[in-house]
Amino acid sequence: MDTRSAITMVFLAAAAVGSWQLGRSPIGGEAQEPASESPALGFYLKSPRILGTDNDGTLLYQIEAQYAKQLANKDIELQGVSLRYSAKTNVPWMIKANIATISQNQKFLNLQGDVVATSNEGFSGQVTEIRTAKLEIEPDSYKAETNNRVYLKIGPRQLTGIGMLALLRENRLELKSNVSGQFVP
CATH class of the missing domain: 2.60.450.10 (Lipopolysaccharide (LPS) transport protein A like domain)
Structure with missing residues (x-):
């Protein structure tokens, strides 16, 4: 593998990890609480x-x-x-x-x-x-x-x-x- 291919692979791996991280955590770093709606009771x-x-x-x-x-x-x-x-x-x-x-x-x-x-x-x-x-x-x-x-x-x-x-x-x-x-x- 030449240097150019190795740099491309490292760049693609970093981009994949970065996009996974962005999709996982909310913007601004604040954790969002799940909706507090309780399931409907009754029948x-x-x-x-x-x-x-x-x-x-x-x-x-x-x-x-x-x-x-x-x-x-x-x-x-x-x-x-x-x-x-x-x-x-x-x-x-x-x-x-x-x-x-x-x-x-x-x-x-x-x-x-x-x-x-x-x-x-x-x-x-x-x-x-x-x-x-x-x-x-x-x-x-x-x-x-x-x-x-x-x-x-x-x-x-x-x-x-x-x-x-x-x-x-x-x-x-x-x-x-x-x-x-x-x-x-």
Whole structure:
């Protein structure tokens, strides 16, 4: 090996060691601490199904969703959610929404985003549909309530109002204010 080749080899080796050193340590010589973000705690589920039962284990209702995750405050958020009561409860309602949040105490189901409640045996024995942006449900007590605008269709009749209380087991509904409607004979 001649002198020129030896100098070239030493130069290339020094360049390789130097580039490795630069890639290994941060500029300015200060060591960077790894990101202090702790891994997300909680759970994530695809296609979860939640069954609500009474003290004897009899099925009262079923909540299904496309996706569920536990939030930092321990609430559970469901996406693409539906709630259906068991036939044994005599509550013929199906309720769907884009998003639902189950409170930490698991008493309330807060629905939001295109909330639609339907029943083929609804009020006055006619197909009934309720639409609103947000709805709070207590599945165990069959109670649904909102302070938002509500669109209600009972057979051919249509009503709108602000705020609603629905007692699903008693098949009773109360619009709270600004009620207007269209009644076809």
